[in-house]
Amino acid sequence: EPEVTQTPSHQVTQMGQEVILRCVPISNHLYFYWYRQILGQKVEFLVSFYNNEISEKSEIFDDQFSVERPDGSNFTLKIRSTKLEDSAMYFCASSGGLPEDTQYFGPGTRLTVL
Amino acid sequence: QQQVKQSPQSLIVQKGGISIINCAYENTAFDYFPWYQQFPGKGPALLIAIRPDVSEKKEGRFTISFNKSAKQFSLHIMDSQPGDSATYFCAPRSQYSSASKIIFGSGTRLSIRP
Numbered sequence: 001e002p003e004v005t006q007t008p009s010h011q012v013t014q015m016g017q018e019v020i021l022r023c024v025p026i027s028n029h030l031y032f033y034w035y036r037q038i039l040g041q042k043v044e045f046l047v048s049f050y051n052n053e054i055s056e057k058s059e060i061f062d063d064q065f066s067v068e069r070p071d072g073s074n075f076t077l078k079i080r081s082t083k084l085e086d087s088a089m090y091f092c093a094s095s096g097g098l099p100e101d102t103q104y105f106g107p108g109t110r111l112t113v114l
Numbered sequence: 115q116q117q118v119k120q121s122p123q124s125l126i127v128q129k130g131g132i133s134i135i136n137c138a139y140e141n142t143a144f145d146y147f148p149w150y151q152q153f154p155g156k157g158p159a160l161l162i163a164i165r166p167d168v169s170e171k172k173e174g175r176f177t178i179s180f181n182k183s184a185k186q187f188s189l190h191i192m193d194s195q196p197g198d199s200a201t202y203f204c205a206p207r208s209q210y211s212s213a214s215k216i217i218f219g220s221g222t223r224l225s226i227r228p
Binding site for chain 1: 152155158159216217218221
């Protein structure tokens with residue numbers, strides 16, 4: 001069964017450093033998302049991406065964040081200058097040809113900012 | 115705006131018992147009422163969903179009950195098993211709005227005692 005994959009599974013970085021989280025969505029999907037989950041809290045929407053541009057972003061997704069689909073398979077989330085409060089689990093998700101299609105989530109990348 | 119209240123925050127049920135998790139919403143424009151299941155270290159996954167034209171949907175041991183007038187829906191897990199131990203999130207939304215993002219409830223941590 002096709003699945004969303006994410007790398008790395010765990011990323012440790014120093015405050016102020018840049019990190020790139022990588023995702024490979026399901027191959028025929030057209031909508032891509034990033035969510036985050038701070039330990040013990042609910043999953044929060046960050047950004048949605050369609051047709052090579054951001055379609056919606058939350059208040060959390062400030063100028064420190066950016067997303068990119070550099071080729072036909074990868075979808076990345078970049079945090080330019082990490083803060084302690086960026087420590088969280090980051091989930092990538094993808095869905096098919098319509099925005100209302102089921103979103104499939106990857107296993108997540110745990111980001112720890114020291 | 116899209117306030118969603120999920121209860122209880124945590125739940126312990128004996129194996130074989132019935133687990134019941136509730137979700138209350140305010141937005142009458144919502145037309146899609148899903149429950150997501152998340153195991154530790156994994157991303158959320160769609161478990162079961164209902165549309166407002168029916169009051170109940172059953173899939174195996176999982177049942178959604180929907181009360182449109184009360185703006186509530188609940189998840190029932192019959193014959194609960196240790197493998198059902200997970201965090202459950204409701205995420206009601208207007209599926210055909212331009213916003214395809216998922217807004218998750220606060221989550222219910224379910225533990226099934228053997």
